[in-house]
Amino acid sequence: MAGLPTLTSHQNRVLRLSFFSLGSLVILYVLFTLTSSSPTPEAAVPSSPHSSTSWSSAGSLLGFPPTPYPVWGLGEGGLMATDKGGINYHAGTGEYRWSEDHPWMKxxxxxxxxxxxxxxxxxxxxxxxxxxxxxxxxxxxxxxxxxxxxxxxxxxxxxxxxxxxxxxxxxxxxxxxxxxxxxxxxxxxxxxxxxxxxxxxxxxxxxxxxxxxxxxxxxxxxxxxxxxxxxxxxxxxxxxxxxxxxxxxxxxxxxxxxxxxxxxxxxxxxxxxxxxxxxxxxxxxxxxxxxxxxxxxxxxLKLPTKPAKNEMLTNAVIQGSFDPNRRDFEGVFQDLIEELDADPRPWGYHPLSSTTSPTTYLPIKDDPSIPPFYLHLAGNGDITVPEKLAHIVKVHVGLSYPDFFALMSSMDVALLAFSASQKGGYFEVQASSSVAMAVMCEVPLLTTHHIRKVYTYTSSPSITLLRPSYLREIAALKVLRSGVWSPPSLPSSEDGRIASVPPGVEGEIEEMIRLGWKRTEESWRVYQKGLSERNREVGRRLLAGM
CATH class of the missing domain: 3.40.50 (Rossmann fold)
Structure with missing residues (x-):
């Protein structure tokens, strides 16, 4: 959330452990196992702060009768129901813990x-x-x-x-x-x-x-x-x-x-x-x-009425902490500078000029057909914006919730920009607030196949934008902004064959262009209704004792 206060050292230890990956956790577990005491005939339950515990249900975890409720799974296709009891395992989400025969389902x-x-x-x-x-x-x-x-x-x-x-x-x-x-x-x-x-x-x-x-x-x-x-x-x-x-x-x-x-x-x-x-x-x-x-x-949310969108993608946002261990701002800035250095006009900016602006790209104001592109950063912390991007990058800190939601809902597209050091976390063991915030504020999220597999509720093309990983985020924005893409000119390989982009990439880029970057209000209504029903089903099962 934009403008988070300074956390205590304990809170930072819990919430900002960005140095670990799942592999690190496995290593820690192995070390823990090697240094643990030998097993005893009885359960060696770790010391608990709840001293002198009396287990009122000890020995009775098994044997509860099946419940009359159907088995539900929440896969990529949405809600799935079956009246079959027993194990109901979904390889992606591990739904076997929702089986009717689960011993705790009283x-x-x-x-x-x-x-x-x-x-x-x-x-x-x-x-x-x-x-x-x-x-x-x-x-x-x-x-x-x-x-x-x-x-x-x-x-x-x-x-x-x-x-x-x-x-x-x-x-x-x-x-x-x-x-x-x-x-x-x-x-x-x-x-x-x-x-x-x-x-x-x-x-x-x-x-x-x-x-x-x-x-x-x-x-x-x-x-x-x-x-x-x-x-x-x-x-x-x-x-x-x-x-x-x-x-x-x-x-x-x-x-x-x-x-x-x-x-x-x-x-x-x-x-x-x-x-x-x-x-x-x-x-x-x-x-x-x-x-x-x-x-x-x-x-x-009751979002403010959105202004009519430009025909050309104009405003992109990255939401979240400015910690470089979490988001790759340096990489995003570098990619954007390289695009501008090659040709700033498609982005709505004048070339650098030794007389008018030698170090900063200035927006074109006299051509409404090419509105300037802006990259918004909404979060907390300190960040240094390269001088070349001084007129392009807009930093928003300390926003109230109402102002934050209003800013987010006015954006054309949201980027995740996960840093390389944190991808293991955000893809394996930690949920990024940026994903839920984009969905909540009805901002199309620029995703990849990997993101959609991990954050399964973003898999609908009716509310998200899919880019092939072949295109980095800034390159994908350029394609979405212009509506055109040409395969790069690549040299011939040594054996005489013509090198090309990987199979499937061109088709995905063409589909990305065909779908465009805008999403309709109706598609959002349908999606939000389905997501709400998914949450309600979870709530129903929770209240039913499952």
Whole structure:
């Protein structure tokens, strides 16, 4: 989100571990295994902050009867249903944890939900889930939010779109105590005198340290027929130690659900869970049974009326942190400068001139057929823009949520510009907010096959733009802006054959040109409706105890 405040050192450790890749995690795991103690006849469960734990469900994780609900998978083709029980494994998303025969699927209905976070960010993520659950519960007031005051006008967004009908925000410090109360949910007759039966934490990588011990005491204090479920929203799988330190007790009780915000982060957690299930110290905890549900954090924004678009692509945006370890601004700047140095006119700029502008490209203002191209950077941090691009790159920092959403929705296209050092993270273990923000603000996202495979909810050509990886982002923008492309002139190879672009590239570029860069309001309405239904189905299953 644009304009994020300076994070504490602990928050930075959790959220900005950009030096790791999935391979690094495997190496760390091997080192951990080699240095761990020898297995004992009994389960060597790691030391837990929930001391002297009494497992009320120990030994009874298996054997629950199948639920009457159909099996659902959320593949690239959208929602898929089958009435078949047993294993329902999707190679891409690991949906076997939604099987009817899953041992935790008791079918217990959840009606009274508390959503909380100690962290002062990610409000757009967990409030998106609040919106989904509120629309499914007997009363929207059956959701209570425990959070500090929202930053930068986000409360105005919540009010504007009716995101939280409960309206009152509660002190996170009162969450555990409120779990013992029976007078908090009275909007529906059937909930009078009953306690909350589900707790959602907005950033479990941080929140579990603050909440888990007190929440688990409340869990153990309840009788077996009055337990509650803990749902952990997770943002990355870089730091997962908290799931062993704070999560083992919840897993052994069958009371934990994990909720990533993208399918590829889900796959990373499934990998860890399966790994821990085969590890001597954790094999008797039950990690392989933890259900993992993906909820895409897209808010139903009321976007301002968009001005009529130019015929030529004019405004592109890169949203997110200005940290060079996250996004390749230097590479984007260099590619843009090379294009301008070769011929600035297609971009709407005059050539450099020793008399008028020797170091900076100036826009052409007297030819409306070639509007100047602008690259907007919306985020936080420090960034140095090359002098040549001083009139082309527009930097936006410290925006309120309303201003940020207005800026984003006015853009023609959004770029991801992931840095080489971070691609492993954003493609394997961490979800980029830039993807959800583009979808939320209805800005066509410039994608590749790889991006669409990872962020599966971007696979629809009706709302995204597909470029072959052969074209870097700036080169693709030039093609989309001009509507033309010619294969490069390549020298003949030594054996006399004429070198060419790889097979398939020309066809994909021609298709990119044919589809153009504009997307219709109707295509967005259809897409948003489908995404909302996907999220609602996840919410239904969560509330049904799955």
């Amino acid at each position: 079918g217990k209905e959840h009606r009274r939900v508390m959503v909380a976070s100690h962290f002062t960010a990610h409000e757009d993520v967990y409030m998106s889930l609040v919106h989904t659950l509120s629309s499914l519960l007997p009363s929207p007031k059956n959701v209570r939010v425990y959070a500090a005051e929202f930053r930068w006008g986000f409360a105005d967004i919540v009010e504007q779109i009716g995101l939280y009908p409960g309206k009152t925000y509660h002190d996170p410090a009162t969450l555990a105590g409120d779990l013992a109360k029976t007078d908090l949910f009275g909007a529906v007759k059937g909930d009078v005198g009953k306690k909350a039966d589900m707790v959602v934490l907005g950033t479990c990588e941080i929140d579990m340290e603050h909440f888990s011990e007190d929440l688990f005491k409340q869990y153990l204090a309840r009788p077996a027929d009055d337990k509650f479920t803990l749902v952990c929203i997770v943002h990355n799988a870089f730091a997962v130690e908290w799931l062993i330190k704070y999560g083992a007790d919840w897993v052994k009780e069958g009371a934990l659900r994990i909720m990533p915000i993208s399918d590829h982060v889900k796959r990373a957690f499934l990998y860890h869970f399966d790994l821990w299930a085969d590890t001597a110290d954790t094999h008797q905890v039950g990690y392989e049974y933890v259900p993992v549900h993906v909820h895409i954090p897209v808010l139903p």
